Amino acid sequence: MIKHIHTLADYLLQEEQTATDASGSFFLLLTRIEVAAKRIADKVRAVGLVDLLGKTGTINTFGEEVQKLDEFANQLLVDTLLTSGAVYAVVSEEMEHPVFAPPSHAGEYLVYIDPIDGSSNIDTNCPIGTIFSVYHKDGGFLQQGNRQVASGYVMYGSSVMLVYTSGHGVQGFTLEPASASFVYSHRNITLPAKGNIYSINEAYETLYDERTRAYLAHLRSLANHTARYVGSLVADAHRTLLKGGIFLYPPNRKQPEGKLRLMLEVNPYALLIEQAGGKAMSGNGKSPLTITPKTVHDRTSLVMGSKENVNLFADFLSA
Numbered sequence: 001m002i003k004h005i006h007t008l009a010d011y012l013l014q015e016e017q018t019a020t021d022a023s024g025s026f027f028l029l030l031t032r033i034e035v036a037a038k039r040i041a042d043k044v045r046a047v048g049l050v051d052l053l054g055k056t057g058t059i060n061t062f063g064e065e066v067q068k069l070d071e072f073a074n075q076l077l078v079d080t081l082l083t084s085g086a087v088y089a090v091v092s093e094e095m096e097h098p099v100f101a102p103p104s105h106a107g108e109y110l111v112y113i114d115p116i117d118g119s120s121n122i123d124t125n126c127p128i129g130t131i132f133s134v135y136h137k138d139g140g141f142l143q144q145g146n147r148q149v150a151s152g153y154v155m156y157g158s159s160v161m162l163v164y165t166s167g168h169g170v171q172g173f174t175l176e177p178a179s180a181s182f183v184y185s186h187r188n189i190t191l192p193a194k195g196n197i198y199s200i201n202e203a204y205e206t207l208y209d210e211r212t213r214a215y216l217a218h219l220r221s222l223a224n225h226t227a228r229y230v231g232s233l234v235a236d237a238h239r240t241l242l243k244g245g246i247f248l249y250p251p252n253r254k255q256p257e258g259k260l261r262l263m264l265e266v267n268p269y270a271l272l273i274e275q276a277g278g279k280a281m282s283g284n285g286k287s288p289l290t291i292t293p294k295t296v297h298d299r300t301s302l303v304m305g306s307k308e309n310v311n312l313f314a315d316f317l318s319a
């Protein structure tokens with residue numbers, strides 16, 4: 001057993017030696033995500049220099065314009081994962097259908113990715129990220145989020161971080177430029193039980209239902225609350241994990257199902273937040289982890305953060 005865990009590689013080796021609920025190929029899979037993350041981080045850093053700013057001119061599955069960086073990150077992650085020997089298929093926000101590993105390389109896991117989350121922030125040098133979620137292939141493509149084997153994200157911010165959970169707490173690693181290693185910087189990330197930051201796109205206020213509007217009015221009446229909204233889930237959720245408070249992407253009149261994708265964005269974060277001692281809710285007031293998806297691209301609403309903050313929102317919803 002490794003005594004001093006200094007890097008992600010050390011941590012994975014240690015988990016591999018002690019885990020009873022994951023196979024060696026699971027750790028190989030995470031290593032492949034680490035490799036891809038470093039390459040994407042390099043590109044993100046140079047994005048303004050290497051002709052990766054801007055749009056490709058094509059439209060993705062959801063009718064959204066594809067940014068060049070989205071396309072690069074998607075292809076890199078798909079290739080890196082499907083040739084690992086650990087992965088059976090990849091589902092991506094950028095692709096309508098799953099892509100399968102060749103039979104010679106087919107492994108046991110399904111990996112769901114949002115290759116570049118927060119695409120609208122690319123051209124303005126604001127934080128963006130990669131989100132991932134892992135399931136055993138035996139349960140099929142439409143498993144509930146509570147069947148996730150692991151979930152996590154890479155955030156390309158003022159520093160690059162990889163944060164993940166495999167059901168044993170939430171661990172964070174920061175890329176050290178000199179060594180090109182992810183250093184174990186955030187052990188067992190835990191949300192405070194209550195926080196004073198709220199994060200929501202308030203420009204949609206008139207589109208939210210009456211109860212959500214009453215909740216927002218209440219927050220604004222509190223002297224000790226402040227608002228933060230980057231518009232990249234990776235960044236807004238990262239702050240929520242570290243500082244607590246609440247993040248909301250509720251349904252609104254223009255997006256009655258909400259905007260975020262259940263399997264690609266909501267469930268990876270619901271697992272992280274719950275593993276860090278927080279709470280996540282969907283429109284029905286229940287954890288999104290208990291929703292059975294109808295398609296891999298389903299959308300749902302998301303409210304998550306410190307338990308006390310989320311419970312207060314739930315009280316407003318049921319008032």
Ligand code: AHM
Nearest residue numbers: 116117118119120201231232233234
């Ligand atoms: P994307 O995956 O196409 O980038 O969209 C998801 C993003 C999230 O990162 C963020 O929470 C949300 O969209 C912001 O949406 P809005 O601009 O409506 O507030």
Ligand code: MG
Nearest residue numbers: 114116117118
């Ligand atoms: Mg995206």
